[in-house]
Amino acid sequence: MTFITPVTEIITYCSLQLQWPSKLFFPRMLLLNYLGKIGSKTPLMAAATFSVGWNTFACSESLEKPLNWLLFNYYLTTCLQSSVNKHRHMFVKQVDMDHVMKAKSIREFDKRFTSVMFGYQTIDDYYTDASPSPRLKSVGIPVLCLNSVDDVFSPSHAIPIETAKQNPNVALVLTSYGGHIGFLEGIWPRQSTYMDRVFKQFVQAMVEHGHELS
Secondary structure, eight states: OOTTHHHHHHHHHIIIIISOGGGOOOOHHHHHHHHHHHGGGOSOSOEEEESOOSOHHHHHHHHTSHHHIIIIIHHHHHHHHHHHHTTGGGTTTTSOHHHHTTOOSHHHHIIIIIHHHTTOSSHHHHHHHHOOGGGGGGOOSOEEEEEETTOTTSOGGGSOHHHHHTOTTEEEEEESSOTTTTOOOSSSOOSOOHHHHHHHHHHHHHHHHGGGGO
8 A cells, every 4th residue: 555545545435425526635745646646537626736845855855954954844753753652552563663753854754654654665665656746747637736936845946847837737836935835925914825816716717617628
């Protein structure tokens, strides 16, 4: 089982049993990997992603830069450790939990826990499979991808601009600023963000004109 398998099963179940596949929400990288793997056979009408990490290796390298490690990486690592430690009795037979709890970065946590739990031989195998960039060319439904080039979680040099240009189903929108899931607007950004407005316009377009694409 790869990390994509649960998403495929959930979307298929919701499509057949619950009749609401167009309203599902999944982690961005999982969703794009699923869409790239299944192509046009998905029951979803369309999808939108925001601040996707396109290349897991590049994301990890960016977050391991000293300032980014101090501001983000170490804290997020402790959050991951706290989450799994609450249920450590479920994992002790598969992984060395004491070793997991000593991880100082997301990469170390993934090497000691995530990749092992999903059955990957190495962390490189897991990061290769987790990166949605290579699968973007196979996406078979309309997908909106919004990224900011100043996002330290998704460095700009790893954004697959040329691949997106070659797939008419993909609309890759890049902004100069916006950070990671930010996209705030105005001096006092208390209202909806640019991300909110783009998402609303995309959903409205799919509802009103989606049938024209089939």
